[in-house]
Amino acid sequence: MSKDCGHHESKRKKLYKRIGVGILIFILIVALIILIIWAVLKPSKPSFTLQDATLYSFNLTSPVQLTTIFQVTVVARNPNDKIGIYYDRLLVYANYRNQQITVPTSTPPNYQDTNAVSIWSPFLQGQNVPVAPFIGAQINGELQSGGVYILIRLDGRVRWRVGSFISGPYHIHVTCPAFIPLGNPNVGISVEKNAIKYQLTQDCSVSV
Template identity: 55%
Template sequence: MSVKDCSHHKDRRRKLIRRFCAGLLIFNLILLIMILLVWAILQPKKPRFILQDATVYAFNVSAPNFVTSTIQITISSRNPNDKIGIYYDKLDVYAIYRSQQITYYTGIPPTYQGHKDVNVWSPFISGVNVPVAPYNGIALSQEQAGGSVQLIIKIDARVRWKVGTFTSGKYRLHVKCPAFLTFGSQTTGIVVGNAIKYQLVQRCGVSV
Protein backbone atom coordinates (compact mmCIF):
# COMPACT_ATOMS: atom_id res chain seq x y z
CA MET A 1 0.00 0.00 0.00
CA SER A 2 1.31 3.45 -0.90
CA VAL A 3 1.82 6.35 1.48
CA LYS A 4 -0.98 8.18 -0.37
CA ASP A 5 -3.48 5.37 0.36
CA CYS A 6 -2.56 5.36 4.09
CA SER A 7 -3.04 9.11 4.25
CA HIS A 8 -6.43 8.78 2.54
CA HIS A 9 -7.63 6.21 5.12
CA LYS A 10 -6.44 8.38 8.01
CA ASP A 11 -8.32 11.40 6.64
CA ARG A 12 -11.46 9.33 6.24
CA ARG A 13 -11.17 8.04 9.80
CA ARG A 14 -10.76 11.58 11.15
CA LYS A 15 -13.85 12.73 9.25
CA LEU A 16 -15.89 9.83 10.68
CA ILE A 17 -14.72 10.65 14.21
CA ARG A 18 -15.57 14.34 13.72
CA ARG A 19 -19.03 13.44 12.39
CA PHE A 20 -19.65 11.08 15.30
CA CYS A 21 -18.59 13.72 17.85
CA ALA A 22 -20.73 16.36 16.14
CA GLY A 23 -23.73 14.00 16.07
CA LEU A 24 -23.27 13.15 19.76
CA LEU A 25 -23.03 16.83 20.66
CA ILE A 26 -26.21 17.66 18.73
CA PHE A 27 -28.05 14.73 20.34
CA ASN A 28 -27.03 15.86 23.85
CA LEU A 29 -28.03 19.43 23.03
CA ILE A 30 -31.48 18.33 21.81
CA LEU A 31 -31.92 16.14 24.91
CA LEU A 32 -31.00 19.03 27.20
CA ILE A 33 -33.45 21.35 25.43
CA MET A 34 -36.22 18.75 25.76
CA ILE A 35 -35.52 18.34 29.48
CA LEU A 36 -35.59 22.11 29.99
CA LEU A 37 -38.85 22.41 28.05
CA VAL A 38 -40.50 19.63 30.06
CA TRP A 39 -39.23 21.21 33.28
CA ALA A 40 -40.59 24.62 32.25
CA ILE A 41 -43.99 23.21 31.23
CA LEU A 42 -44.45 21.04 34.33
CA GLN A 43 -42.94 23.55 36.78
CA PRO A 44 -42.20 20.91 39.44
CA LYS A 45 -42.48 21.93 43.07
CA LYS A 46 -41.22 20.29 46.24
CA PRO A 47 -43.81 18.66 48.51
CA ARG A 48 -44.95 20.78 51.45
CA PHE A 49 -44.82 19.43 55.00
CA ILE A 50 -46.54 20.71 58.13
CA LEU A 51 -45.96 19.50 61.69
CA GLN A 52 -49.52 19.65 63.00
CA ASP A 53 -49.10 18.46 66.59
CA ALA A 54 -46.94 16.55 69.05
CA THR A 55 -48.10 14.44 71.99
CA VAL A 56 -45.43 13.90 74.65
CA TYR A 57 -45.77 10.74 76.74
CA ALA A 58 -42.29 10.82 78.26
CA PHE A 59 -39.40 13.27 78.16
CA ASN A 60 -36.56 13.35 80.66
CA VAL A 61 -32.78 13.54 80.99
CA SER A 62 -30.98 11.23 83.39
CA ALA A 63 -27.52 11.44 84.93
CA PRO A 64 -26.21 13.43 83.19
CA ASN A 65 -26.40 12.81 79.47
CA PHE A 66 -29.02 10.15 78.67
CA VAL A 67 -32.35 11.12 77.12
CA THR A 68 -35.52 9.05 77.31
CA SER A 69 -38.53 10.18 75.29
CA THR A 70 -41.74 8.99 73.68
CA ILE A 71 -43.51 11.43 71.36
CA GLN A 72 -46.30 10.93 68.85
CA ILE A 73 -46.28 13.48 66.05
CA THR A 74 -48.73 14.26 63.28
CA ILE A 75 -47.22 15.40 59.99
CA SER A 76 -49.09 16.23 56.80
CA SER A 77 -47.54 16.27 53.34
CA ARG A 78 -49.10 17.92 50.29
CA ASN A 79 -48.06 17.44 46.68
CA PRO A 80 -48.54 20.91 45.08
CA ASN A 81 -47.98 19.62 41.52
CA ASP A 82 -50.93 19.05 39.19
CA LYS A 83 -48.99 16.90 36.68
CA ILE A 84 -46.39 15.13 38.85
CA GLY A 85 -46.93 12.27 41.30
CA ILE A 86 -44.50 11.36 44.08
CA TYR A 87 -43.40 7.91 45.20
CA TYR A 88 -42.17 7.92 48.80
CA ASP A 89 -40.00 4.79 48.79
CA LYS A 90 -38.54 5.32 52.26
CA LEU A 91 -39.28 7.72 55.12
CA ASP A 92 -37.39 7.78 58.43
CA VAL A 93 -38.57 10.11 61.20
CA TYR A 94 -36.59 11.11 64.29
CA ALA A 95 -35.95 14.02 66.67
CA ILE A 96 -32.78 16.01 67.17
CA TYR A 97 -31.67 18.52 69.78
CA ARG A 98 -28.89 20.95 68.89
CA SER A 99 -27.88 18.85 65.86
CA GLN A 100 -27.74 15.60 67.91
CA GLN A 101 -30.18 12.75 67.42
CA ILE A 102 -32.16 11.93 70.60
CA THR A 103 -34.62 9.30 69.30
CA TYR A 104 -34.34 6.19 67.18
CA TYR A 105 -35.43 6.13 63.54
CA THR A 106 -39.12 5.37 62.98
CA GLY A 107 -40.04 4.16 59.50
CA ILE A 108 -43.20 5.24 57.68
CA PRO A 109 -44.57 2.71 55.14
CA PRO A 110 -43.86 3.53 51.47
CA THR A 111 -46.68 5.30 49.68
CA TYR A 112 -47.64 7.11 46.47
CA GLN A 113 -48.89 10.69 46.52
CA GLY A 114 -50.97 11.73 43.55
CA HIS A 115 -51.47 15.18 42.06
CA LYS A 116 -52.53 17.72 44.71
CA ASP A 117 -52.98 14.88 47.22
CA VAL A 118 -52.43 15.19 50.97
CA ASN A 119 -51.01 12.44 53.18
CA VAL A 120 -51.13 12.49 56.98
CA TRP A 121 -48.88 10.37 59.19
CA SER A 122 -48.90 9.97 62.99
CA PRO A 123 -45.80 7.97 63.94
CA PHE A 124 -44.33 7.48 67.40
CA ILE A 125 -40.69 8.50 67.83
CA SER A 126 -38.91 7.33 70.95
CA GLY A 127 -35.61 6.54 72.57
CA VAL A 128 -34.59 4.94 75.87
CA ASN A 129 -31.40 6.19 77.51
CA VAL A 130 -30.06 7.62 74.27
CA PRO A 131 -26.57 9.04 74.99
CA VAL A 132 -25.92 12.66 74.07
CA ALA A 133 -22.94 14.95 74.51
CA PRO A 134 -22.62 16.01 78.18
CA TYR A 135 -23.06 19.70 77.33
CA ASN A 136 -26.25 18.88 75.42
CA GLY A 137 -27.57 16.83 78.34
CA ILE A 138 -26.95 19.74 80.72
CA ALA A 139 -28.50 22.28 78.33
CA LEU A 140 -31.55 20.07 77.77
CA SER A 141 -32.08 19.63 81.52
CA GLN A 142 -31.78 23.36 82.10
CA GLU A 143 -34.17 24.24 79.27
CA GLN A 144 -36.77 21.72 80.43
CA ALA A 145 -36.50 23.03 84.01
CA GLY A 146 -36.86 26.55 82.60
CA GLY A 147 -40.13 25.58 80.91
CA SER A 148 -39.35 25.19 77.20
CA VAL A 149 -37.38 22.97 74.83
CA GLN A 150 -36.75 23.50 71.11
CA LEU A 151 -36.52 20.25 69.13
CA ILE A 152 -36.28 19.56 65.42
CA ILE A 153 -38.35 16.75 63.93
CA LYS A 154 -36.54 15.41 60.87
CA ILE A 155 -37.58 13.20 57.99
CA ASP A 156 -35.05 11.61 55.67
CA ALA A 157 -36.74 10.18 52.58
CA ARG A 158 -36.07 8.70 49.18
CA VAL A 159 -38.53 9.78 46.52
CA ARG A 160 -39.23 9.29 42.83
CA TRP A 161 -41.17 11.62 40.55
CA LYS A 162 -43.86 10.26 38.20
CA VAL A 163 -44.94 12.10 35.04
CA GLY A 164 -47.44 10.13 32.97
CA THR A 165 -45.86 6.70 32.49
CA PHE A 166 -42.33 7.98 33.16
CA THR A 167 -40.81 7.50 36.63
CA SER A 168 -37.53 9.17 37.59
CA GLY A 169 -34.64 7.72 39.54
CA LYS A 170 -34.44 8.07 43.32
CA TYR A 171 -33.75 11.41 45.00
CA ARG A 172 -33.00 12.17 48.63
CA LEU A 173 -35.48 14.45 50.37
CA HIS A 174 -34.84 16.07 53.75
CA VAL A 175 -37.49 17.67 55.96
CA LYS A 176 -36.90 19.78 59.09
CA CYS A 177 -39.80 20.76 61.37
CA PRO A 178 -39.25 22.97 64.44
CA ALA A 179 -41.11 21.72 67.54
CA PHE A 180 -41.34 24.09 70.51
CA LEU A 181 -42.40 22.21 73.65
CA THR A 182 -43.33 23.86 76.94
CA PHE A 183 -43.29 22.27 80.39
CA GLY A 184 -44.46 22.95 83.95
CA SER A 185 -46.46 26.06 84.70
CA GLN A 186 -45.55 27.52 81.29
CA THR A 187 -46.98 24.67 79.26
CA THR A 188 -49.27 25.50 76.37
CA GLY A 189 -50.16 21.85 75.89
CA ILE A 190 -53.38 20.06 76.74
CA VAL A 191 -53.32 17.15 79.19
CA VAL A 192 -54.64 14.00 77.48
CA GLY A 193 -54.58 11.08 79.91
CA ASN A 194 -50.94 10.55 80.84
CA ALA A 195 -49.60 12.75 78.01
CA ILE A 196 -49.46 16.39 76.94
CA LYS A 197 -50.60 17.35 73.45
CA TYR A 198 -49.23 20.44 71.69
CA GLN A 199 -51.00 22.01 68.71
CA LEU A 200 -48.09 23.28 66.62
CA VAL A 201 -49.16 23.77 62.96
CA GLN A 202 -45.55 24.50 62.04
CA ARG A 203 -44.42 24.63 58.41
CA CYS A 204 -41.32 22.55 57.69
CA GLY A 205 -38.28 23.23 55.56
CA VAL A 206 -37.84 20.85 52.60
CA SER A 207 -34.74 20.22 50.51
CA VAL A 208 -34.14 17.75 47.66
Protein backbone atom coordinates in the same frame (compact mmCIF):
# COMPACT_ATOMS: atom_id res chain seq x y z
CA MET B 1 -12.00 -15.03 -1.44
CA SER B 2 -10.22 -12.94 1.14
CA LYS B 3 -11.24 -9.73 -0.64
CA ASP B 4 -14.90 -10.82 -0.56
CA CYS B 5 -14.69 -11.54 3.18
CA GLY B 6 -13.08 -8.17 3.77
CA HIS B 7 -15.86 -6.48 1.79
CA HIS B 8 -18.58 -8.16 3.88
CA GLU B 9 -16.76 -7.33 7.12
CA SER B 10 -16.58 -3.68 6.07
CA LYS B 11 -20.32 -3.71 5.38
CA ARG B 12 -21.02 -5.20 8.79
CA LYS B 13 -18.93 -2.53 10.49
CA LYS B 14 -20.81 0.20 8.64
CA LEU B 15 -24.13 -1.40 9.57
CA TYR B 16 -23.16 -1.64 13.26
CA LYS B 17 -21.98 1.95 13.17
CA ARG B 18 -25.28 3.12 11.68
CA ILE B 19 -27.25 1.14 14.29
CA GLY B 20 -25.13 2.63 17.08
CA VAL B 21 -25.63 6.16 15.76
CA GLY B 22 -29.37 5.53 15.40
CA ILE B 23 -29.67 4.30 19.00
CA LEU B 24 -27.68 7.28 20.25
CA ILE B 25 -29.88 9.72 18.33
CA PHE B 26 -33.01 8.01 19.69
CA ILE B 27 -31.71 8.28 23.26
CA LEU B 28 -30.86 11.95 22.77
CA ILE B 29 -34.31 12.69 21.34
CA VAL B 30 -36.05 10.95 24.26
CA ALA B 31 -33.83 12.78 26.76
CA LEU B 32 -34.57 16.10 25.04
CA ILE B 33 -38.32 15.44 25.12
CA ILE B 34 -38.17 14.60 28.84
CA LEU B 35 -36.10 17.73 29.50
CA ILE B 36 -38.59 19.93 27.61
CA ILE B 37 -41.55 18.39 29.45
CA TRP B 38 -39.74 18.85 32.77
CA ALA B 39 -38.97 22.49 31.98
CA VAL B 40 -42.58 23.20 30.98
CA LEU B 41 -44.12 21.52 34.02
CA LYS B 42 -41.62 23.06 36.47
CA PRO B 43 -42.08 20.61 39.36
CA SER B 44 -42.29 22.11 42.83
CA LYS B 45 -41.06 20.34 45.93
CA PRO B 46 -43.68 19.24 48.46
CA SER B 47 -44.46 21.33 51.52
CA PHE B 48 -44.40 19.87 55.04
CA THR B 49 -46.07 20.98 58.27
CA LEU B 50 -45.52 19.64 61.78
CA GLN B 51 -49.11 19.55 63.01
CA ASP B 52 -48.75 18.34 66.60
CA ALA B 53 -46.70 16.33 69.07
CA THR B 54 -48.02 14.01 71.77
CA LEU B 55 -45.50 13.59 74.56
CA TYR B 56 -45.44 10.41 76.64
CA SER B 57 -42.03 10.69 78.27
CA PHE B 58 -39.15 13.14 78.42
CA ASN B 59 -36.79 12.22 81.24
CA LEU B 60 -33.20 13.24 81.82
CA THR B 61 -31.44 10.96 84.30
CA SER B 62 -27.98 10.69 85.80
CA PRO B 63 -25.53 9.75 84.40
CA VAL B 64 -26.51 11.99 81.55
CA GLN B 65 -29.04 9.89 79.64
CA LEU B 66 -32.23 10.99 77.92
CA THR B 67 -35.38 8.91 77.48
CA THR B 68 -38.03 10.27 75.12
CA ILE B 69 -41.28 8.82 73.80
CA PHE B 70 -43.64 10.89 71.70
CA GLN B 71 -45.77 10.83 68.58
CA VAL B 72 -45.75 13.51 65.92
CA THR B 73 -48.19 14.31 63.12
CA VAL B 74 -46.58 15.47 59.88
CA VAL B 75 -48.64 16.74 56.95
CA ALA B 76 -47.18 16.78 53.42
CA ARG B 77 -48.84 18.52 50.48
CA ASN B 78 -48.09 18.08 46.78
CA PRO B 79 -48.48 21.55 45.18
CA ASN B 80 -48.11 20.28 41.59
CA ASP B 81 -51.06 20.16 39.20
CA LYS B 82 -49.59 17.54 36.84
CA ILE B 83 -46.89 15.77 38.84
CA GLY B 84 -47.38 12.98 41.38
CA ILE B 85 -44.84 12.09 44.05
CA TYR B 86 -43.68 8.66 45.19
CA TYR B 87 -42.32 8.61 48.74
CA ASP B 88 -40.23 5.45 48.57
CA ARG B 89 -38.78 5.85 52.03
CA LEU B 90 -38.92 8.38 54.85
CA LEU B 91 -37.00 8.05 58.11
CA VAL B 92 -38.29 10.24 60.93
CA TYR B 93 -36.26 11.09 64.05
CA ALA B 94 -35.70 13.86 66.58
CA ASN B 95 -32.61 16.00 67.13
CA TYR B 96 -31.61 18.21 70.01
CA ARG B 97 -28.65 20.56 69.54
CA ASN B 98 -27.40 18.53 66.55
CA GLN B 99 -27.58 15.29 68.52
CA GLN B 100 -30.01 12.56 67.51
CA ILE B 101 -32.14 11.64 70.52
CA THR B 102 -34.50 9.02 69.00
CA VAL B 103 -34.02 6.04 66.73
CA PRO B 104 -35.27 6.53 63.14
CA THR B 105 -38.85 5.44 62.47
CA SER B 106 -39.69 4.41 58.90
CA THR B 107 -42.96 5.49 57.27
CA PRO B 108 -44.68 3.13 54.79
CA PRO B 109 -44.11 3.83 51.05
CA ASN B 110 -46.72 6.20 49.69
CA TYR B 111 -47.85 7.68 46.38
CA GLN B 112 -49.13 11.24 46.54
CA ASP B 113 -51.36 12.30 43.66
CA THR B 114 -51.45 15.82 42.25
CA ASN B 115 -52.55 18.47 44.78
CA ALA B 116 -53.03 15.71 47.35
CA VAL B 117 -52.23 15.67 51.07
CA SER B 118 -50.52 12.86 53.00
CA ILE B 119 -50.43 12.52 56.79
CA TRP B 120 -47.99 10.48 58.86
CA SER B 121 -48.12 9.97 62.63
CA PRO B 122 -44.98 8.03 63.61
CA PHE B 123 -43.94 7.21 67.16
CA LEU B 124 -40.44 8.40 68.05
CA GLN B 125 -38.53 7.05 70.98
CA GLY B 126 -35.08 6.88 72.44
CA GLN B 127 -34.31 4.78 75.51
CA ASN B 128 -31.47 5.95 77.76
CA VAL B 129 -29.70 7.80 74.97
CA PRO B 130 -26.31 9.11 76.20
CA VAL B 131 -25.94 12.86 75.81
CA ALA B 132 -22.96 15.10 76.45
CA PRO B 133 -22.90 16.80 79.89
CA PHE B 134 -23.30 20.25 78.36
CA ILE B 135 -26.34 18.97 76.42
CA GLY B 136 -27.85 17.75 79.68
CA ALA B 137 -27.22 21.17 81.24
CA GLN B 138 -28.93 22.89 78.31
CA ILE B 139 -31.94 20.58 78.55
CA ASN B 140 -32.27 21.29 82.28
CA GLY B 141 -32.01 25.00 81.62
CA GLU B 142 -34.74 24.90 78.96
CA LEU B 143 -36.98 22.75 81.15
CA GLN B 144 -36.74 25.33 83.91
CA SER B 145 -37.67 27.99 81.36
CA GLY B 146 -40.86 26.13 80.42
CA GLY B 147 -40.03 23.98 77.39
CA VAL B 148 -37.46 22.53 75.01
CA TYR B 149 -36.62 23.23 71.38
CA ILE B 150 -36.16 20.14 69.24
CA LEU B 151 -35.98 19.40 65.53
CA ILE B 152 -38.07 16.73 63.83
CA ARG B 153 -36.22 15.50 60.76
CA LEU B 154 -37.38 13.41 57.82
CA ASP B 155 -34.82 11.96 55.42
CA GLY B 156 -35.62 9.75 52.46
CA ARG B 157 -36.12 9.36 48.74
CA VAL B 158 -38.82 10.56 46.37
CA ARG B 159 -39.62 10.02 42.70
CA TRP B 160 -41.68 12.23 40.41
CA ARG B 161 -44.42 10.92 38.13
CA VAL B 162 -45.58 12.70 34.99
CA GLY B 163 -48.19 10.62 33.18
CA SER B 164 -46.55 7.23 32.67
CA PHE B 165 -43.02 8.59 33.10
CA ILE B 166 -41.42 8.05 36.53
CA SER B 167 -38.14 9.75 37.37
CA GLY B 168 -35.19 8.29 39.21
CA PRO B 169 -34.90 8.70 42.99
CA TYR B 170 -34.11 12.05 44.58
CA HIS B 171 -33.01 12.61 48.17
CA ILE B 172 -35.39 14.65 50.30
CA HIS B 173 -34.50 16.30 53.62
CA VAL B 174 -37.13 17.91 55.85
CA THR B 175 -36.50 19.86 59.06
CA CYS B 176 -39.34 20.85 61.39
CA PRO B 177 -38.49 23.06 64.37
CA ALA B 178 -40.69 22.49 67.41
CA PHE B 179 -40.99 24.11 70.83
CA ILE B 180 -42.45 21.65 73.34
CA PRO B 181 -43.81 23.60 76.36
CA LEU B 182 -43.14 20.95 78.97
CA GLY B 183 -44.45 21.57 82.45
CA ASN B 184 -47.19 23.94 81.31
CA PRO B 185 -50.53 22.14 81.77
CA ASN B 186 -52.45 25.10 80.33
CA VAL B 187 -50.92 24.67 76.87
CA GLY B 188 -51.28 20.98 76.05
CA ILE B 189 -54.30 18.68 75.90
CA SER B 190 -54.36 15.54 78.03
CA VAL B 191 -55.17 12.61 75.71
CA GLU B 192 -54.06 9.62 77.78
CA LYS B 193 -52.64 8.94 81.21
CA ASN B 194 -49.33 10.84 81.38
CA ALA B 195 -49.65 11.86 77.70
CA ILE B 196 -50.14 15.44 76.53
CA LYS B 197 -50.77 16.61 72.98
CA TYR B 198 -49.34 19.97 71.88
CA GLN B 199 -50.76 21.70 68.81
CA LEU B 200 -47.84 23.14 66.86
CA THR B 201 -48.74 23.83 63.17
CA GLN B 202 -45.14 24.57 62.36
CA ASP B 203 -43.93 24.91 58.76
CA CYS B 204 -40.87 22.85 57.84
CA SER B 205 -37.94 23.51 55.54
CA VAL B 206 -37.63 21.11 52.59
CA SER B 207 -34.72 20.39 50.27
CA VAL B 208 -34.77 17.95 47.34
